[in-house]
Amino acid sequence: MQAENKDEMRDKILEAALKRFTHYGASKTTMNEIADDLRCSKASLYYYFTDKNGMHQAVLERIGESYFQEMENEVKTAKSATKALFQIIEIRRNFVMKFCRLELFKMLVDSKHDIRNQMVAAKKREIEIHAEIIKIGVANGEFKVKNAHKTAETLVMAMMGLRYSVPDHVNPNEDMDDELFNQVLEQQKLLLEIFIKGIKA
Helix, strand or coil, rough: CCHHHHHHHHHHHHHHHHHHHHHCCCCCCCCHHHHHHCCCCHHHHHHHCCHHHHHHHHHHHHHHHHHHHHHHHHHHCCHHHHHHHHHHHHHHHHHHHCCHHHHHHHHHCCCCCHHHHHHHHHHHHHHHHHHHHHHHHCCCEEECCCHHHHHHHHHHHHHHHCCCCCCCCCCCCCCCCHHHHHHHHHHHHHHHHHHHHHCCC
């Protein structure tokens, strides 16, 4: 029972932190504010997380998992690989617009090695998801591809690369505003259109 209570308390802390981070921004949120929201002591928060960065990282893990689950559900129900690839961009758009104040890229710069390892694992997972969609496209005759994984890796890396080549986005380690983010998404859609034409059967 005690372990269950600990898990429940940790979940409540993460929910409160996510609410604060999403509304005010992660950097502007203090541990005191999260403790006040939960009506507990700040010491209680430190029992579960060593510092705010650790809590921030746990929040990102939680929302990241729901993000990947949504993409994986798209794979499971996909009838058209082309539509599924475009739907992944919409899932990404909705996710970033919802959680844009979580300061993911700032976290990458300021944090220790752990978050970078998580990002490497996330990139691999995204490549695998794209590879599964491409395999569906090959199976149903949409695509002609020899190596689905390599093709998916190229696509994902190219999509990620667009984020760092947006005009006037001087610092690639900062989060983007809505205008720049939408510009990247439009470029990603154009890239995907060109890419799909290249692998069509």
